[in-house]
Amino acid sequence: MNKAELLQTTNEILQEANQEDMEVLTLLLNGLKKKQNNKISSYIGALLHAEGEYLEESFSIKIPNTPIIQNALNIVHGGITATLLDSAMGGLAHHILPPDKAAVTTEIKINYVAPGVGKELSCKANLIHKGNKTIVTEGKVFRDDGTLIAHSTASFFIINRG
């Protein structure tokens, strides 16, 4: 769509929008603005409003729990929990590698132990093993009240950056 069509479609959506649609549109547009302002490098990170940091040998990412990431039962979609885990464990792997190396996920396993509900999800990734060719990490996802909702381990292959 061109710009006129995009504005027209936004208008149409707004005419039919319920409260939840308004909330979702707000999140999506704010995410796009963040991406335009180069605050986050990927659209998916921007749309999830992910905020990551490395602190005391852990890499952590938080995302707000919004209707965008929930399944039909208002529980966070397991794939989003997986996205959070992959991002945090990958963030940790890149943090401990020198600038000329990158890490590619080769496998991930996730145990889902409680439903993803609450105001936000926080994920914490820690190192299990660093070898010459591979990195193995652990990741945990918590509700804002501290309840564990998922545990994961993943392997990364270390490659040279192009």
Added chain:
Amino acid sequence: MNKAELLQTTNEILQEANQEDMEVLTLLLNGLKKKQNNKISSYIGALLHAEGEYLEESFSIKIPNTPIIQNALNIVHGGITATLLDSAMGGLAHHILPPDKAAVTTEIKINYVAPGVGKELSCKANLIHKGNKTIVTEGKVFRDDGTLIAHSTASFFIINRG
């Protein structure tokens, strides 16, 4: 944001938008319209433009490969591949259960074997085992040229629907 603010923000984004931003906004707005028209039950399914069907004992889902789902290297984010796999294997589990039962993912493992590139991703889920309390499934994700990019197995716990 209220409706006026949402339109204003859309305008601001459009003034700064590059070609990719336009494409992403088009996908997001079209996704929201689908959700409003009840064509897809969740925002995440709508925004991914997922299309699923059950055919010959497999449950398949296709999604277009767009900038929304890519990481900073223009490769599909492993978490989105996980979302696709969880959705297709969960779709299969629900398909084979009676209407008063639901399936909850308890664990998933994914092997990533090739980068997610190309025009679309298709995922095919098959049954490994159906017990009284659990279902185990297999899922594969392919590029449009048929290359396997990920293989997965997952377990589901069978629960009574509220």
Added chain:
Amino acid sequence: MNKAELLQTTNEILQEANQEDMEVLTLLLNGLKKKQNNKISSYIGALLHAEGEYLEESFSIKIPNTPIIQNALNIVHGGITATLLDSAMGGLAHHILPPDKAAVTTEIKINYVAPGVGKELSCKANLIHKGNKTIVTEGKVFRDDGTLIAHSTASFFIINRG
């Protein structure tokens, strides 16, 4: 122990031996003879009386179900099922590699779907993906009546043989 002590200990065991002890001792001694005759390269393969073959793109291994490999409930120990799976998938990986390469297991995941009972267990391993550096395989373990008892996927790292 020296030879005289070993014979003496065998005698002591036989004096207290019940039917099951006799069966187990028979299996262990026959296994040791196979190893001495170089019919099997490892003690563990010999003691499990494993027989493997490559046929039609699958690598298969069969082992008899005996008291040696059962837990206290007379069900095959999950670790033995894992041993069978690792051996068959590793056998497949080595079969498809050239003689100067070897395969090292980097990860394995197993779903146990039914108790291991019956006269023998057979395991069948198939290829999921062969890359330049890694191989991903699938393995299934069946009872002699064809019931699936376990499903597995595993990754192997390809190394140069010393």
Added chain:
Amino acid sequence: MNKAELLQTTNEILQEANQEDMEVLTLLLNGLKKKQNNKISSYIGALLHAEGEYLEESFSIKIPNTPIIQNALNIVHGGITATLLDSAMGGLAHHILPPDKAAVTTEIKINYVAPGVGKELSCKANLIHKGNKTIVTEGKVFRDDGTLIAHSTASFFIINRG
């Protein structure tokens, strides 16, 4: 074989036995005696000379590294490492359950991060999650010098004891 044949076979093995065969036979016979004396409930635990204990919220098992459990390259077979992990995590699960409940392994995933060498292997299992129907645990296997050789997570289904 009957008792006379078993003694005869022991004699034959001893006539051809190299140092390693003697060591293996010693381990096997000592294992059988332990089983006869009810010091260990399963043959496999007795033959591996496994010793387990619950201490400070962890369940630990140690086994000596002997030729019985090594592959053709004198490295501990991955299946034995799996047996150790399954036993320790299962031991933990049973320890925290009341006497009328038992735990059945439904899935296990293992990351192998270093070769299994040295004098003994020790495995330590810890709890990740205890629910009403399932338990999720973590297990680590170490060399005697403290090097991590494998990391695992596993799920157990809680059942009523017959």
